[in-house]
Amino acid sequence: MTDISPREPLSSVINRHNLAARHSLGQHFLLDPGITERIVELSGPLEGRHVVEVGPGPGGLTRALLDSQAASITAIEVDSRAIGVIEELVAEAPDRLKIVQADATALDLATLCPAPRRIVANLPYNVATPLLIGWLRQAAQWERLTLMFQLEVAERICAEPGSEHYGRLGIISQWCASCSQVMRLPPGAFSPPPKVWSSVVEITPHGEQPSPELFRAMESVTATAFGQRRKMLRGSLKGIGGERLLQAAGIDGSRRAETLDIAEFDRLARCFLETTPSGKR
Incomplete structure (x- = not known):
């Protein structure tokens, strides 16, 4: 990475903008430039890529992204206090950085920048x-x-079948993408420190993706299967035609949800969709 120019320390930026982290917003800021630079390195070569960052806060990771070869960075921030901070960075690179004040859960981020896109x-x-x-x-x-x-x-996202963390989140994540933990950080790496360790997860989508209808079917099947995860599948899936679905998918009804691999859940979701075209329960 190439440093653009000397910048004000992030601790000073936070004080100047009265940007103390708010628990209600789930904020834990990364202030160590060595860590933010490493995260950007782990995201892979960014030349020609358009990057979206969610929750930039005081801009530590934003700075590292600006120092990368990313073609553009779009920062999404809901906290009005942080907008002024990021606007100062926009002034540094107005052709590459833009700020959108909005709740990221209500946005279609893919509409904000051209492909190839990364988050x-x-x-x-x-x-x-x-x-x-x-x-x-x-x-x-x-x-x-x-x-x-x-x-x-992070452990749930990357969990293998049969492990204690295996469930809906890991199945859906790994069904759509390759997922791996690439960096772990202790609480002290953040300001304020959270009560738990944190982890960076690399998620690389597969070339072929499920249709929206099949995705909804997978959500329904996994929600039902893990809603009563200690039950055998013939019991936990009873409300959505369990015996019929299990027979069609070639899966033993005496098994439990955590023993099924991604391919088996895929078969269940496809069978469910065949009998429930909307993919809804």
């Missing part, structure tokens, strides 16, 4: 999971997502 973000922890599910619904629009989560959530 690189230290996500607000209180909305990280719904944000990820929303982006997976349109995974074909993204080349790669490099995202910071609480460690427990």
